[in-house]
Amino acid sequence: MNLAEFKCEAWLNNWERLATYDIAQSTVEAMTVDEILKLDSEAGERLWRDLRHEKLSYGWIEGSPRLKTAISKLYEGVDTDHILASNGATGANFLAILALIEAGDHVIAQYPTYQQLYDWPESLGAEVDYWKVEEEAGWLPSLEALKEMIRPDTKLICLNNAAQPTGAFMERKFLEEVVKLAKSVGAYILCDEVYMPLDDSLDRVAIASLYEKGISTNSMSKTYSVPGLRLGWLASQDDDFINEIRKLRDYTMISTGVLDDALSAFVLEHRDQVLARAKGIIQENLTILKSWVDQESNVSLQAPPEVSLSFVKLETIPPEETEAFAISLLKEKGVLIIPGNRFDMPAYARIGYACEREVLEKGLALLSEHLREYKK
Structure with a gap:
């Protein structure tokens, strides 16, 4: 069997632990065990008690x-x-x-x-x-x-x-x-x-x-x-x-x-509560992402419909340099994105914007810096 490298996953495996500002992940900001149990405090305490004795x-x-x-x-x-x-x-x-x-x-x-x-x-x-x-x-x-x-x-x-x-x-x-x-x-x-x-x-x-x-x-x-x-x-x-x-x-x-x-x-x-939390994060952070795109002349975006990932076009980066740009962004600024060539679409980048607000804001600001500084 000739199994191709899983390009997106291989990228994350190689680089994600080096990131200070990870805006590559496509999940909504992960919940802690404590947050899960507090979705229903009484039922959560009962679940935790049962799990401690579960074989x-x-x-x-x-x-x-x-x-x-x-x-x-x-x-x-x-x-x-x-x-x-x-x-x-x-x-x-x-x-x-x-x-x-x-x-x-x-x-x-x-x-x-x-x-x-x-x-x-x-x-x-x-x-x-x-x-x-x-x-x-x-x-x-x-x-x-x-x-x-x-x-x-x-x-x-x-x-x-x-x-x-x-x-x-x-x-x-x-x-x-x-x-x-x-x-x-x-x-x-x-x-x-x-x-x-x-x-x-x-x-x-x-x-x-x-x-x-x-x-x-x-x-x-x-x-x-x-x-x-x-x-x-x-x-x-x-x-x-x-x-x-x-x-x-x-x-x-x-x-x-x-x-x-x-x-x-x-x-x-407790799906309704979980999705309400996710919706709040996505709506707030999508507004931040759209605002950044509006102000950043070096990128463009077809905004997603309240989904936890986006595909931003890097207008000033040559397609053949997409991955090199992403690596230099990580090494010089500590920001992780996924270069579009990992999806067979160079000149784009996947940005997972449903992370902590502070991470997103700082990551986007540093991405803007690097777009201006790259190969100057």
Whole structure:
């Protein structure tokens, strides 16, 4: 197997511990254990007391009933028997693609987006066609292009909604058109939904609720603000798919562990409070980011719809120098971004703005300094 380097993750692995001002991460500022327990002080104290006496066994293999019940409330038409816990959304995507794809299968993948969604099926021997996003269309791909790409033997369409690294979001009407095309050839749709926007004006729907062969993956990272709980899940109405995942889980992970399960269930049971916190951080910091862009002539931005990441164009940096600029920014200013070439889009940078306000403000100020000073 020829498995490509995961370019975004490799960048973070190499550089993130050196950053003073990390504005590269795409999660909402992480919650502490204390903050989680204080979502409901009485219930939190009871949970903490129970966990101190919990045996660290494998726990519930597919996810506890409490966890699966909390997850099922995120969907319409998906019951707890059709939800399986995984090691993060990355683990969920890995299993979904492994369950469906064999050498020679035809896959259509939104591109560029989360690299796993196109390079993993390609590594398994699939023929992967890239459904390219278009900046002039708000970083969405063209439905007309999808009509031309889809084939009678198309097995799977891979989506990221909202999308890494742009934050672009496909609303219900757009997804319904994708479903029509997938249904016409019997293709599955896998959609990584970890960046579901918090903008209530958007018509949001999970692909697992919209299509019987839709597969939604998600996790406690990003919007739910606890990436340290390495817990994600798959949700689908399709019996055959879910049963195949059950088999693969036994070969690859067994369970997610009792601590991650219990804390994740607690967070999801207090989802409204968690999302209100996330929304407050995103709205405040997105205002700061937009203001900075308005005042900084060296950059431009198509602002994301209350999603915890953004894709800023570096107007004055030559595309071939994108990574060199990002490295010098870190070494000279202590600011971490992700250069766009790590998403096959040089001349841009991913900025995760849902961090601590002080980190964002200082990081952006130093980024402005470096844009003016670079190679002067």
